Amino acid sequence: MIVKVCVGSSCHLKGSYAVIENFKKLIEKYNVSDKVELQASFCLGRCSTGVTVLADDRFIDGVNENNTEEIFVKEIMSSLK
């Protein structure tokens, strides 16, 4: 699965770099580095509900530094085969 974190100006200001750092750690913690590829993306066009994450072709809105793990488990781990 390709997970893209938006680093457009709006999401950047809402803390996308912290989200990226968290994702990096979580990918190691859950040992899924062979299944999840983390990327950054310029504006995904959903500035009002950022930080926006695109998991393959599915948008996940409202990610922040504090809910990253919850979202990672619920939205990403669950859809890995």
Add this chain to the structure above:
Amino acid sequence: MRIFDTNVQQIKYEVLKALIRNAYENNIDNIYVDIPKMISPGPKANLRCCIYKERAILQERIKLALGGDKNNPNVIEVLDIACDECPIGGVFVTQACRGCIFHGCAEACPKGAISIIDKKAVIDKSKCIECGLCKKACPYNAIIEQHRPCVMSCKVKAITMDENKKAKIDNDKCISCGACVYQCPFGAIADKSFVMETIDILKNSNENKNYKVYAVIAPSIVSQFKYARIEQVVSGIHKLGFHQVVEAALGADITLYHEVNEFKEKGLLTTSCCPSFVMYVEKYFPEFRQYISSSVSPMVETAKLIKSSDKTAKVVFIGPCTSKKMEYKTEKANKYIDSVISFEELQAFFDARDVDVTKLDDTVLDNASFYGRIFAKSGGIARGVKDVSESMGIKGVNPVAMNGIDECKLNLLKLKIKKSEYNFFEGMACDGGCLNGALCLHHGPKNLADVDRYGNEAKEKTIDNSVKLYKLANGIKDEEETGKK
């Protein structure tokens, strides 16, 4: 409010604006007739000897706006009929000569070129070496020195006169810095435009549905478009049909990171951000070629990052620079940059598309760090290199900021004879750096304060997050980083 410094810029802008408007109305069959008539309606000529010459020159400007002479690799061209064949008097005696008995001019001349005929000073041109000493000696300021502005502006002596006294550019010597473009008072030397290419990219994207179009903006933009806030200008660029605006300063952060690492390897380095400076080193100091940073410029670095996350993206660079129009055609850049337009051309775009940026809401712009943003001024890279190398634990970097080609020449000559105390050479062809680029709307000392303020407003005070982005895009893990830890 006056937007441009000079009337020459204003005329170029009028042509571009009319052309862009016609292109969007799909009405370009008669532009060579319609646009000159519209700009110069007559019946009297305002600028040249007659209305027909005025219109003929406008036709030449339209040709340049459409991309110019395809057989000429240079982006800077002379408009023959616009060149006024300025006199090349050099040093000469004016009517103000009082015919004094002091004869200080003749005394001062080291070549004995001045004689007194009918009580007035006369210079023998075959002996005169144009040293200017007679000019200084005359108590009446009756001797003056006049040179062609184009020749004076060109620091690499690429401009000469042809047999018809028209300016001629030697492409082998020219570094495409654009100084002559800004300084020719008749607008007879101008830059080619790629606005038509940009319009095609925007139109064919079908409102970013077929592919997305990104604008990469040079950091010097903050000293321009002063009638609005930078955040409104960004909104305006969106309105023109761009999907997103990204700061070239983001790429500058990454360039900085590369250059510090490369310095560690080589121990001596020159920057590669300014394409005119790179051309200058290659043409005039080829022995230092190996020390030119192998990093791509911030423009290209930013576009690379965009294209790594969006494979079908198209990228248009917007800047103050004539030589970026050269750079993007090179092998290093053409995969990443699809077109380049100038600030002058952006202004024409806004007005042709009836985008009044002063009426728009703000769009936030915050991708880059303090260091990336101050790349726009002379000394910005040198400052960044010093701080970043310290934070990465790399010692011994001693940078110098070379401001304009004259300073570049001086410092590289010193280096050549091994008399330089420096080992990192920041080179910028324009005096003051990009904030005084040839295609800025206006030039002046205030631009510097704007760039400094913009740098200080950056949320990121270090380049760390920009570098993270670069590593993520290229699959580099933090542990592989050199220098740190």
